[in-house]
Amino acid sequence: MSGDILIRADGLSVGFQIGKGMFNKQILKAVDGVTVEIEKGSFFGLVGESGSGKTTLGRALLKAVPITGGHARYDDGEVQYDLAELGGTELKDYRKRAQLIFQDPYAALSPRMTVRDIIAEPLEVMGLTSSRAETDEKVREIAAKCRLNLEHLRRFPHAFSGGQRQRISIARALVSDPKFVVADESVAALDVSIQADVLNLLKELQRDLGLTFMFISHDLSVVAHTCDHVAVMYLGRLVETAPTRTLFNAPKHPYTKALFSAIPSLDPDDRGKTQKLEGEIPSPTNQPSGCKFHTRCPHAVDRCKVEEPSLQHAEAEGHEVACHRWQELFEPA
Incomplete structure (x- = not known):
């Protein structure tokens, strides 16, 4: 990615202690060593199955959950904050600069x-x-920008449709003039x-x-329409990241390929070409060794079971993939 970086995370981790008693304590690794950069003025997409850690990563970058490992830095040109150490008056200031749009427009409004x-x-x-x-x-100013009129301001939420309620949620998130906004599945509850x-x-x-x-979604067609850059997350880790067009035209990770093949197609010739994902995403409290995806990957070999791959640069600019075999599997001969 080029240009100024607003959010830079390096080895970011978020863990939650679960269980009670001296011998029953476990650490749930919701986010595990994520390194990512979000460019100023961009529409950054984050995709993956439910349980992959997308929401937790978004909330960590908002300082809404504790960062338990690594670093994350915010720099908008006016202020710089180390999010892992943020607190007190600096955290109050960051709340003005970083906001969240919730998923459910019905539950988010009083x-x-x-x-x-x-x-x-x-x-x-x-x-x-x-x-x-x-x-x-x-x-009134932000309401007008969100396509709400003066009459709407006097009403209660029950008088509005889902789309109108979400515009109210957007207006509330933007009224403090933030620089960074996390939209967590913000259109998932709405009609197409x-x-x-x-x-x-x-x-x-x-x-x-x-x-x-940062646009969090499981709907790849929505991400393709909206985002400039996309990161794919699996079991708390990033497995692939690239500019949107590059990722959709030439995915390199087997998990990304499987997600894309699940997008419905109107072309009858595409039937039967889907790459099915066998099984379910493993529990974050009992993660597989080596590559986290090897238990469901049709291309896994012995190396995948013992050695965890790191993100490495692919040929296209800004394209990174964490897979031991991506070159032999998806590169043209």
């Missing part, structure tokens, strides 16, 4: 608050405005036609406000 109060809440909690008039002005409208709105806001997005 039914007892008007839309105006929901959007205004971050301004009031963070002390970003000095008067109600100033707060109302900022609320509404998804397109919300995705186009996010792209428009990114362009107009100079935002940097």
Whole structure:
């Protein structure tokens, strides 16, 4: 990737202690040694199966869960923060600069608050405005950018559809003028036609406000339409990362190939060409040795069972893959 880097993670890990008692304690490795760079102004996609650690990685970069290993650095040109050590007044400032758009627009909004109060809440909690008039002005400004009108601000969430509720959630996340936004499955609960409208709105806001997005999704067709760069995650680790067009045209990792082959096709000639994933993703508390994917990979050899591959550069710029055999399996003869 080229250009200025907003978020840089190096060997980032997030672990949770589970179990009780002296002998029953276990560490669940939700994120395990992730190294990634997110460029300023980009739409960075993160994909993988449920349980792969996508949401935990996004929350770690928001400092919403503790970082237990490695480093992550935020640098927007005005301030620089080491996210692993962030706390106190610096953490309060980072909350203004990094925000989250939740997945479920029905559960994310308080039914007892008007839309105006929901959007205004971050301004009031963070002390970003000095008067109600100033707060109302900022609320109206961001509401208009999110395609909400003045009449909407006086209503309660129950009066809105799913797409309208998600626009309210987006307005609340952006009212503090953040630089970095994590959108966690933010269109998964919406109808397909509404998804397109919300995705186009996010792209428009990114362009107009100079935002940097981390877009977490399991829907590869949505990622292809929206993102500039995509990282593929499996069991807490990145297995492949590349510019979107490069990744979709020439995936190098068997897991990525399997995910892409599962995308429905209208071409009858494509039937029977899918690469099925056998079994389920292993438990994070009992991870396989070597390559984490070897228990489900049709190309695994003995080396894969004992030696964990690291991300290595492929031929295309910005394309990295963690697989021992990618060159012999997917490179043209």
